[in-house]
Amino acid sequence: MQIASVYIRGKSHLMFGLCILFTAVILGLLGMVSGYLISLGYKSVDLALFTQLPVPAGAAGFPGGLQNGIVGSIIMIAMASLIGIPIGMLAGIYLAEYSSRSWLAGPVRFIADVQTGVPSIVVGILGYELLVVPLGSYNGWAGAAALAFIMIPLVARTTEEMLLLVPRGYREASVALGATKARTILRVVVPAAFGSVITGIMLAIARVAGETAPLLFTALGSRFLESNPSRPFPSLTVQIYHAAMEPYKEESRKAWAGILVLLALIFVLNVTVRLTMRASGYGARAAR
Amino acid sequence: MSVVSGTLQSPMQSPPLPGDGGRLPRGGASIVQQGGAESRADLLFALLARGAAIFILIMLGALVLVLTTAAMPSITAFKAHFLASSSWRPNEREVVMRDAKGNIMRDADGEEVTVTLPPEFGALPVIYGTVVSSIIALFVAVPLSIGASLFIVRIGPRIGLLLGPISFLIEFLAAIPSIAYGIWGLFVLAPFLQDHLEPALNAVAGKVFFLRMFHSDQGLTGRDMLCAGLILAVMILPIITSLGRDVLRAVPRVQIEGSLALGATWWQSCQVMLRYGRTGLFGAIMLGLARAAGETMAVAMVIGNANRISSSLFAPAQTMSSLLANEFAEASSNIQRSALVEVALILLVMSLLFNVIARYMIVGRSARPAV
Numbered sequence: 306m307q308i309a310s311v312y313i314r315g316k317s318h319l320m321f322g323l324c325i326l327f328t329a330v331i332l333g334l335l336g337m338v339s340g341y342l343i344s345l346g347y348k349s350v351d352l353a354l355f356t357q358l359p360v361p362a363g364a365a366g367f368p369g370g371l372q373n374g375i376v377g378s379i380i381m382i383a384m385a386s387l388i389g390i391p392i393g394m395l396a397g398i399y400l401a402e403y404s405s406r407s408w409l410a411g412p413v414r415f416i417a418d419v420q421t422g423v424p425s426i427v428v429g430i431l432g433y434e435l436l437v438v439p440l441g442s443y444n445g446w447a448g449a450a451a452l453a454f455i456m457i458p459l460v461a462r463t464t465e466e467m468l469l470l471v472p473r474g475y476r477e478a479s480v481a482l483g484a485t486k487a488r489t490i491l492r493v494v495v496p497a498a499f500g501s502v503i504t505g506i507m508l509a510i511a512r513v514a515g516e517t518a519p520l521l522f523t524a525l526g527s528r529f530l531e532s533n534p535s536r537p538f539p540s541l542t543v544q545i546y547h548a549a550m551e552p553y554k555e556e557s558r559k560a561w562a563g564i565l566v567l568l569a570l571i572f573v574l575n576v577t578v579r580l581t582m583r584a585s586g587y588g589a590r591a592a593r
Numbered sequence: 594m595s596v597v598s599g600t601l602q603s604p605m606q607s608p609p610l611p612g613d614g615g616r617l618p619r620g621g622a623s624i625v626q627q628g629g630a631e632s633r634a635d636l637l638f639a640l641l642a643r644g645a646a647i648f649i650l651i652m653l654g655a656l657v658l659v660l661t662t663a664a665m666p667s668i669t670a671f672k673a674h675f676l677a678s679s680s681w682r683p684n685e686r687e688v689v690m691r692d693a694k695g696n697i698m699r700d701a702d703g704e705e706v707t708v709t710l711p712p713e714f715g716a717l718p719v720i721y722g723t724v725v726s727s728i729i730a731l732f733v734a735v736p737l738s739i740g741a742s743l744f745i746v747r748i749g750p751r752i753g754l755l756l757g758p759i760s761f762l763i764e765f766l767a768a769i770p771s772i773a774y775g776i777w778g779l780f781v782l783a784p785f786l787q788d789h790l791e792p793a794l795n796a797v798a799g800k801v802f803f804l805r806m807f808h809s810d811q812g813l814t815g816r817d818m819l820c821a822g823l824i825l826a827v828m829i830l831p832i833i834t835s836l837g838r839d840v841l842r843a844v845p846r847v848q849i850e851g852s853l854a855l856g857a858t859w860w861q862s863c864q865v866m867l868r869y870g871r872t873g874l875f876g877a878i879m880l881g882l883a884r885a886a887g888e889t890m891a892v893a894m895v896i897g898n899a900n901r902i903s904s905s906l907f908a909p910a911q912t913m914s915s916l917l918a919n920e921f922a923e924a925s926s927n928i929q930r931s932a933l934v935e936v937a938l939i940l941l942v943m944s945l946l947f948n949v950i951a952r953y954m955i956v957g958r959s960a961r962p963a964v
Contacts, residue, residue, distance in 0.1 A: 317858035324748060327740030331830055332759065335766045338777050338827065345780075395645030403642055413646045415952065416653050422880065422948035423656065424887025426914050427941045430921065430934060434659050458649060485631055487638035515770025518889040518914070522922050542772055546890060549776050557780070564773050575768050579761065 339568070346565025349558035354566070359528055359544065359559075368548070368555040371563050373530040377445070377539035381524060382514060384449035384534065389456030390506055396457070397464025402490055414465075417458035428454050429519035437523060445534030448524025452513040459512060463505025467498040504578040511574040515567060517542040541567060656941065664935035666928060671714060675935060678715025681900045683920075683929045686710050714932035716939060718902050722818065722912040723940075726892065727885040729822025729906070734829050735878055741830075742837035743863055760838075767831035775894035778824040779816075783895055786823075787815030791907050809907035814897060819906040821896040821915075825888055829881035836880060836955070840873030841866055876954025883947035887940060889914040913940045 357370030396413065404410030428451050436447035471494050479489040495502065517540075520526070524538040526547065531538050541563055549560035667675065690698040690706040698706040741763070749756040791813045798807035809817075844866045852862040867874065897909020898919055911919075913936050924930040 313858055313861070317860035320860040320863065321748075324740045324744040327737045328744040328759070331737055331741050331766075331834065332762060334827055334830070335762055337781075338766075338769070338774070341781055342773055342777060392645045392648055395642045396649055399642035399646040403639060404646070409643070409646060413649050417649050418952055419945060419948045420649070420653055422883050422887070422944055422951075423653075424889065424914055424940055424944055426887070426889040426917050427656070427660070427937050427944075430663075430917070430937045431656050431659055433921070434663050434934075435655075454652060457652065461645075461649060485635040487635040488631075490638070511768060515768075515772065517770070517772045518918060521918055525922065542770070545776070546772055546894075549772075549779060549894065560776060561780075564776055567770060568773060571768055571770065572765070575765060 342561070342564055342568060345561040346563075346568070349562040350565055351562070354559070354562050358530060359548075361528075362551070362553055362556075368553065368559050371541060371544055371548075371559060371566075373527065373539040374541040374544035374563070375566070377524075377527070377531060378514065378541040380532075380534070381445055381449045381452060381520075381538060381540060382510060384445070385452035385456055385513060386506075386510065388450065389453035389509070390460055392453075393457040393460025393509070394464050394502070396461035397468065398490060398495070400461065400465040401468035402486070402494065414462070417461050420458040421462075424518075425451075425455060425516055426518035426521070429522050432519065432523035440535065442535075443523065443525035443537040445524050445531070445536070445538030448520045448538055448540065449534070451519035451523045452516060455513055455516065455519065456509045459509040460506055463508065464502050467501040467505060468494055470501070471497045500581055504581050507574050507578055511571045514570060514574075515542065517546055660934055660938045660941060664931055664938045667714065667931035667935040670928065671932070675714065675716055675932070676720070676939075677717055678713065679717040679902060680713050680715050681718070682710070682713045683925055685712060712926065712928055714929070716913070716932075716936050718900050719911050719913045719916045719936060720939070721902050722821075722896070722910040723886050723914070723943075725906075726818060726821045726825055726896070726910070726912055727882055729819065730825035730829055730885045731878065731882060733823065733826035734833055734881060737826075738830050738833035738881075739837055739867070739874065741834045742841050743866075745834075745838045746841040746866075747859075747863060760835075763831050763834050765831075766827075767835065771828070771888060771890040772894075774824055774828055775891035778820060778891055778895040782823060783815035783820050785815070786817075786820055787813050791815065791819070795907070806904060806906050809905040811905075811908060813907055814909065816895050816897040816909060817907050818896065818903075818910040821892045821910070821912070822906070824891050824895055825885040828888060828891065829885050832884055833877050833881040836877035837874055840870040840877060840955070843873070844869045872954050876951040879947050879951035879954060883944045883951065886947065887914060887944045889918050893918040913937070 354370040354372075355375060356372055357366070358373050359371065360366045360369035362368070396417070400410055400414060404413075431454070432447040432451035436450055437443055440446070475493050475497055476489055479493040480486070484492070520540050520543050524540055524543070526543040527537045527539040529539070545560045545563040545567070548556040548563065551557070671678070687707045687709050690708055692698050700706055745756065745760060749759075791809075794807045795809065795813070848865055848869050849862050852865040857865070892912050893915035896911060896915050898911055898915060899909035900911045900916065903910065917933055917937055917940075921930070921933050924933060
């Protein structure tokens with residue numbers, strides 16, 4: 306009896322220790338990954354990264370910078386946002402405001418959630434079949450469309466959640482004053498949730514900013530500063546990928562510096578989201 | 594409410610609320626008339642919103658439909674054999690014919706008789722690669738992340754202010770893009786495995802039969818199945834941890850207090866929690882598995898890209914997604930491209946299956962997208 310009790314207690318202490326250890330291991334891994342990426346990136350980042358085009362090995366000025374990739378990513382993300390945010394927000398508005406008696410809401414919600422789990426490379430293949438094959442060449446439109454595909458379900462679900470946090474009294478007051486439903490939504494409900502809807506959009510942008518796989522066979526990439534989306538289009542992430550796979554040390558440094566830029570962007574977006582969520586008091590539900 | 598003051602029409606003209614009987618009272622709707630332009634705009638907006646929601650359904654439908662259509666040539670050419678074959682031969686190849694005794698056959702002029710083998714594709718090695726690398730990832734990540742979610746829920750409150758930053762850090766780990774993990778794996782993890790871990794294991798494991806998978810007679814490169822599995826483990830840790838935390842947090846306090854009142858130790862009360870939340874935890878693990886199976890860039894950078902099945906974890910391999918990343922843009926023929934799309938279709942169906950199961954498991958949780 307005595308031995309059994311000692312065993313059970315000892316096991317409990319052991320497991321308690323293991324839980325602490327496992328958490329420490331995860332935090333240690335985070336520290337190792339981000340610490341390494343930041344320190345290497347910090348050593349490699351310079352002004353040329355933002356102002357120069359990439360230069361092939363052997364040519365003067367090798368390895369150059371990532372300017373075209375940075376600009377290309379910004380353009381493609383902007384195009385994806387122009388397509389993805391309105392559609393996603395409208396779908397979110399439908400789920401939150403119009404769907405209370407509709408059979409449609411359940412399936413749409415479920416499919417949107419499932420879609421966030423679709424491997425992004427598969428989305429790239431859809432972009433290839435629908436926009437690259439018919440247009441005859443790799444192009445920026447296809448890349449933007451693939452990114453929009455990833456954004457829409459994310460934006461829809463976060464918009465829905467944020468709109469549902471707006472108190473019902475706002476809607477009732479607006480309707481009591483004679484506003485139509487559309488006006489109530491556009492002038493009262495969405496403005497009331499504006500801050501948190503924007504943060505949801507920022508999270509979606511942070512997500513697609515790091516996407517590489519869906520761009521590989523849609524936008525493909527380009528050595529030049531491209532402004533015509535009908536041609537192969539450069540992006541930061543694809544350029545980082547190619548630079549990392551090159552055998553040259555200089556190319557590796559470029560990849561590290563590029564990753565630092567990307568991580569900084571994503572970190573800033575995430576921290577801003579956290580802080581605004583907390584400030585606006587939606588933290589308990591929204592800041593996951 | 595100054596916001597809506599501009600929208601007032603005549604006092605008597607308040608149109609009814611279309612489509613939302615459940616949310617707002619409809620009293621007074623019978624005494625008002627329908628407005629003209631305003632009402633049409635209202636209807637238009639409702640239709641637009643509905644259209645956008647339906648568009649989400651269409652998107653998934655299009656994905657499945659387009660991939661199936663594009664994979665058709667490969668499906669009709671290779672049929673079920675595609676799933677069982679491990680040959681990946683994008684180009685035609687001439688081979689020398691041999692007779693029953695294994696001698697090279699020659700024709701009357703003494704020339705070697707050859708046959709031309711058509712291109713052939715089989716997905717077995719990449720399915721194997723995806724399965725094995727995901728299993729390694731789960732094997733490493735599940736204990737760590739369940740332990741960490743227990744820590745956050747059971748021990749967390751005791752450390753007060755520290756808990757917020759710890760939770761945030763773990764979630765930030767989920768926001769780091771795949772390619773950043775790939776770079777870390779390529780420049781840090783792979784060299785470490787190559788120089789330290791694998792030689793050490795190699796020396797020991799080669800002598801014991803059932804540890805053969807930790808042994809390789811080939812040169813160690815560090816870019817292999819083990820490296821891919823470990824990178825995937827790091828990537829799914831934050832997902833399982835944060836979902837697991839939500840599941841454990843939803844366990845009623847009565848469960849824990851009841852078990853403690855019956856004299857349970859700390860760990861025994863944790864076991865009660867784990868048992869209570871087992872469905873949700875299983876869902877969290879499924880979502881982690883779905884992410885691991887579909888992950889592309891990080892894996893493509895560290896797995897070594899060899900399209901074959903090897904019993905050793907120290908040998909380069911290939912997953913479905915890394916095969917697509919490496920070959921799709923350079924595919925030389927339509928049949929090769931079609932075969933690659935079929936691989937993508939298998940990947941899609943697999944991850945949809947995992948996601949659907951997981952969502953049903955975590956049902957009831959007001960689930961925001963996991964990633």
